[in-house]
Amino acid sequence: MEKARRQGEQIIADTQASALQLREEGLRQLDLDIQQKKNELDALKKGFWELRKNYKQSFDNTIKHLRDIQSGLGDIIESDAADAQE
Known part of the structure; x- marks a missing residue:
């Protein structure tokens, strides 16, 4: 009887x-998964800001070129108007 009780206690x-070991392993794996997701999110954030910076630079360059064209067209119009007055 005592032997069966000890065996039961040992099984428990x-x-x-x-x-407990499975729980700890699960928590470790969960921590690793969370860290991986954080790293992926950080990479996405970095990529987003880099893309935004590139688009902003492209937009700024386009605006500059359009202003240069507008200025050049204004000069041509003024020159043509001056030629027409002569």
Whole structure:
């Protein structure tokens, strides 16, 4: 009887230890998964800001070119108007 009780207690202790070990392994894996997702999010953020910076630079360059064209057209119009007055 005593032997059966000790075996039962040992089975319970082993089961609890196994459950605790599985829980700890699960938590470690969860921590790794969370860290991986954080790294992926950081990479996405970095890519987004880099893309935004590039688009902004492209937009600024386009505006500058359009202003240069507008200025050049204004000069041509003024020159043509001056030629027409002569």
